[in-house]
Amino acid sequence: MADARTTPVTPAATRRSDYTPPAWLVPQVALDFALDPVATRVRARLDVTRNGDHDTPLRLDGAGQVPLSVTVDGQAINDWRIEGEQLVVPLSGDAHVVETEVEIAPDRNTQLMGLYASGGNLCTQCEAEGFRRITWFPDRPDVLATYRVKMTADKARFPVLLANGDPVAQGDNADGTHWAEWHDPWPKPSYLFALVAGDLAVNRGTFTTRSGREVQLGIWVRSADLPKTDHALGALKLSMAWDERVYGREYDLDVFNIVAVDDFNFGAMENKGLNIFNSRYILADPDTATDYDYDAIAAVVAHEYFHNWSGNRITCRDWFQLSLKEGFTVYRDQGFSADQGSAAVKRIEDVRGLRAAQFPEDSGPLAHPVRPESYIEISNFYTATIYNKGAELIRMMATMLGPQRFRAACDLYFDRFDGTAATCEDFVACMEEGGGIDLTQFRLWYSQAGTPRVSASLVHEPGSGRATLNLAQKVPETPGQPVKQPQVLPLRIRLFGGDTGQPLGDEQLVILSDASASVTFETVTERPVVSLNRGFSAPVIVESDRSAADLAFLARHDDDAFARYEAMQQLMLDTLIAAAVEGEADPRAVVDAVADTLDDPTLDRAFVAEAVLLPSENFIGDQLSIVDPEAIFRAREDLRATLGRELEARWRAACDPALRRPYAYTPEDKGIRRLRSVALGYLAASGASDAPALAWAQFESADNMTDRQGALSTLVSGHSPERERALDQFYTRYADNPLVLDKWFQTQALSSRDDTPALVAELAQHPDFTLANPNRARALVGAFAVNQRAFHAEGGAGYRWLTEQLLALDKLNPQTSARLLPPLGRWRRFDPVRSAAMRAELERIVATPGISKDLFEQASKSLE
Ligand code: 0A1
Numbered sequence: 016m017a018d019a020r021t022t023p024v025t026p027a028a029t030r031r032s033d034y035t036p037p038a039w040l041v042p043q044v045a046l047d048f049a050l051d052p053v054a055t056r057v058r059a060r061l062d063v064t065r066n067g068d069h070d071t072p073l074r075l076d077g078a079g080q081v082p083l084s085v086t087v088d089g090q091a092i093n094d095w096r097i098e099g100e101q102l103v104v105p106l107s108g109d110a111h112v113v114e115t116e117v118e119i120a121p122d123r124n125t126q127l128m129g130l131y132a133s134g135g136n137l138c139t140q141c142e143a144e145g146f147r148r149i150t151w152f153p154d155r156p157d158v159l160a161t162y163r164v165k166m167t168a169d170k171a172r173f174p175v176l177l178a179n180g181d182p183v184a185q186g187d188n189a190d191g192t193h194w195a196e197w198h199d200p201w202p203k204p205s206y207l208f209a210l211v212a213g214d215l216a217v218n219r220g221t222f223t224t225r226s227g228r229e230v231q232l233g234i235w236v237r238s239a240d241l242p243k244t245d246h247a248l249g250a251l252k253l254s255m256a257w258d259e260r261v262y263g264r265e266y267d268l269d270v271f272n273i274v275a276v277d278d279f280n281f282g283a284m285e286n287k288g289l290n291i292f293n294s295r296y297i298l299a300d301p302d303t304a305t306d307y308d309y310d311a312i313a314a315v316v317a318h319e320y321f322h323n324w325s326g327n328r329i330t331c332r333d334w335f336q337l338s339l340k341e342g343f344t345v346y347r348d349q350g351f352s353a354d355q356g357s358a359a360v361k362r363i364e365d366v367r368g369l370r371a372a373q374f375p376e377d378s379g380p381l382a383h384p385v386r387p388e389s390y391i392e393i394s395n396f397y398t399a400t401i402y403n404k405g406a407e408l409i410r411m412m413a414t415m416l417g418p419q420r421f422r423a424a425c426d427l428y429f430d431r432f433d434g435t436a437a438t439c440e441d442f443v444a445c446m447e448e449g450g451g452i453d454l455t456q457f458r459l460w461y462s463q464a465g466t467p468r469v470s471a472s473l474v475h476e477p478g479s480g481r482a483t484l485n486l487a488q489k490v491p492e493t494p495g496q497p498v499k500q501p502q503v504l505p506l507r508i509r510l511f512g513g514d515t516g517q518p519l520g521d522e523q524l525v526i527l528s529d530a531s532a533s534v535t536f537e538t539v540t541e542r543p544v545v546s547l548n549r550g551f552s553a554p555v556i557v558e559s560d561r562s563a564a565d566l567a568f569l570a571r572h573d574d575d576a577f578a579r580y581e582a583m584q585q586l587m588l589d590t591l592i593a594a595a596v597e598g599e600a601d602p603r604a605v606v607d608a609v610a611d612t613l614d615d616p617t618l619d620r621a622f623v624a625e626a627v628l629l630p631s632e633n634f635i636g637d638q639l640s641i642v643d644p645e646a647i648f649r650a651r652e653d654l655r656a657t658l659g660r661e662l663e664a665r666w667r668a669a670c671d672p673a674l675r676r677p678y679a680y681t682p683e684d685k686g687i688r689r690l691r692s693v694a695l696g697y698l699a700a701s702g703a704s705d706a707p708a709l710a711w712a713q714f715e716s717a718d719n720m721t722d723r724q725g726a727l728s729t730l731v732s733g734h735s736p737e738r739e740r741a742l743d744q745f746y747t748r749y750a751d752n753p754l755v756l757d758k759w760f761q762t763q764a765l766s767s768r769d770d771t772p773a774l775v776a777e778l779a780q781h782p783d784f785t786l787a788n789p790n791r792a793r794a795l796v797g798a799f800a801v802n803q804r805a806f807h808a809e810g811g812a813g814y815r816w817l818t819e820q821l822l823a824l825d826k827l828n829p830q831t832s833a834r835l836l837p838p839l840g841r842w843r844r845f846d847p848v849r850s851a852a853m854r855a856e857l858e859r860i861v862a863t864p865g866i867s868k869d870l871f872e873q874a875s876k877s878l879e
């Protein structure tokens with residue numbers, strides 16, 4: 016197959032306003048694959064029907080393949096032509112059978128889109144536009160077809176043949192090959208097509224749906240990995256039961272298979288009945304996976320499973336509607352995870368993730384609305400805005416509707432749009448109708464980019480007992496959107512008595528929809544303190560005039576766990592910003608609040624571990640108009656050292672080896688482990704002379720990866736002899752485990768040592784480093800680029816190194832390369848020297864001949 020990467024002279028943009036329905040529909044497809052890594056033959060038989068009254072020819076998308084043959088109703092034709100990347104077939108009637116044959120080369124497919132080889136097996140990835148790299152087809156999500164798939168392959172090399180739907184037949188051939196046929200009765204868009212051929216072992220299970228259908232579940236991996244699949248299988252069963260219980264959604268086929276592959280561009284893919292996963296979101300045992308990995312596996316398994324309804328049964332009309340399936344499905348997987356353990360801790364983690372990835376996106380050059388207006392390359396729009404801000408939009412609607420009405424509105428949506436390709440507007444209209452609420456203004460959340468800023472100040476008149484909360488909002492300017500209108504902000508608010516710590520009245524849901532508004536509270540007899548945006552009910556930035564004392568008060572007394580965490584974060588942030596900008600700040604309030612949190616026996620340890628963690632260097636940087644990475648690093652390290660020293664006894668208690676219990680994956684044990692590694696970090700920051708020895712002891716005696724990696728991370732930022740010992744031992748022990756080696760690379764790329772840029776450049780020469788595997792590339796290159804101090808180290812070597820990696824990676828895998836570019840796009844936020852150096856690298860990328868349109872779009876937009 017020809018190279019599909021294009022030279023971006025003027026890559027064309029696709030616009031939402033240009034949508035037109037497909038001219039031809041394809042109700043049925045039959046595919047016949049003669050599978051071989053070097054040369055795979057694909058024969059496609061498409062039943063096509065004219066859609067409406069027009070005389071346009073059939074246009075099939077491709078990616079540079081040469082059709083070996085084209086027939087219409089069984090007759091070879093020669094009036095087909097290639098226009099751009101499309102195969103154009105003139106058709107006279109209203110219904111025809113069009114057949115094509117192509118040859119493709121999976122083992123030369125380094126982009127990992129379409130049919131490709133991974134670890135000796137063959138697999139597919141078709142979302143968003145990968146199916147056209149397999150065969151000629153109207154590769155757009157609003158063309159829904161039923162698929163019959165036949166695969167033939169060498170039986171010894173590829174004993175397992177899987178595709179979407181249910182297996183219908185199989186057999187052996189005399190030449191050593193075998194074949195299997197699968198049929199998917201549910202009409203689906205081409206991006207949900209999948210097949211897998213390989214030498215795989217399976218962990219089987221069953222799930223009986225509430226209406227009595229017994230579903231055969233299978234998790235397919237290489238046989239050595241089989242013992243690491245129980246957690247994923249358990250999570251799948253939990254997800255299936257949860258979707259029935261919470262959303263009334265049942266599975267609809269007799270089999271549900273998941274295959275894990277090592278080479279994968281994203282996390283996982285929801286192909287109908289045949290999910291394909293990045294192996295990092297399947298494989299786990301205590302020795303190799305952290306608690307974070309276990310949680311992520313359950314969340315991603317749930318996410319892909321939930322797509323069966325929010326994505327597959329109801330899909331997207333066009334890719335501008337991507338958040339229809341992604342925002343809603345993230346919201347659903349967040350609800351699932353919240354129900355498995357501490358809902359408060361889950362909310363804290365999700366908000367931290369939103370602030371780390373989406374807020375910077377929304378305030379930078381790549382900002383775009385949840386429903387974008389245009390794109391050059393759709394792969395660049397699988398973003399935190401579409402996924403995570405999209406989920407926050409659903410959450411706000413759920414908050415405004417309340418649980419019963421939200422469920423009724425979801426039922427209406429599933430019912431009305433089942434089997435169709437829908438829009439974000441369709442979803443909102445169902446929320447409106449099913450929930451009995453007017454969402455006219457709320458729709459601005461879909462069209463306006465940028466994170467709204469809310470300012471809040473509380474005025475109390477002790478004489479009258481009246482308190483007035485003055486609120487104002489502003490949605491900032493973003494690229495292409497200079498003027499914004501006020502949005503609908505559902506803010507959960509409660510007042511507390513500043514003397515007694517008691518709540519003053521119930522929580523209120525205040526809907527701020529004007530540019531400014533006031534909320535009045537009567538009979539407020541005590542000085543009130545306001546708890547704002549509880550549970551992070553609106554994804555906004557709150558600027559309030561609350562004093563350090565008020566924040567410390569809320570950190571102790573708020574009855575909303577998230578708000579308590581938030582008050583603590585704000586207190587820490589104010590202190591760190593003062594220290595970074597003015598050179599000094601009084602740490603007392605933070606030290607006292609952290610001490611009280613550690614001492615509070617009513618709080619679960621997982622919450623405590625989150626609450627006592629300082630905001631990241633990046634997040635502090637995001638609050639400042641000009642980021643001084645070194646000053647931020649210093650301010651944060653100083654505060655860590657102060658906390659480490661002043662609360663030393665408490666940290667020692669939290670990581671006391673005597674308190675260690677045998678590994679168990681329970682919410683309680685996870686919390687204890689998390690706090691243990693946080694405490695170890697504080698002890699190291701305090702300069703305690705035995706900190707490296709303590710870390711080494713934890714590293715060496717750990718019976719699980721969470722403790723081992725926690726200790727390693729602490730050691731890696733220091734200069735002790737234990738550091739090298741731990742790195743060597745870790746490497747030797749896990750030399751055969753790619754997922755753990757990723758941790759080895761990543762931990763070093765995140766080190767806070769001064770020499771990290773040089774060490775990272777050296778690691779790129781390590782025999783185990785390769786850009787060809789996306790996990791490995793992200794572990795080193797991706798991690799380094801978010802290590803604020805290292806990446807922005809004086810001299811600009813980090814920028815040059817990143818650019819070289821991106822350009823090299825772009826030749827293999829444009830999607831992954833483009834996704835690693837955004838840290839360079841923060842150039843406006845740095846001093847003139849850094850800023851110019853970053854710009855120069857972006858300009859170098861744009862000027863490089865032959866770069867992909869993926870990378871071109873990200874780099875050129877970052878310069879605008
Ligand atoms: N729909 C998947 C995400 C996904 C998108 C593109 C991919 O290929 C490059 C792979 C996965 C999800 O939301 O999980």
Ligand code: ZN
Nearest residue numbers: 318322341344
């Ligand atoms: Zn998804």
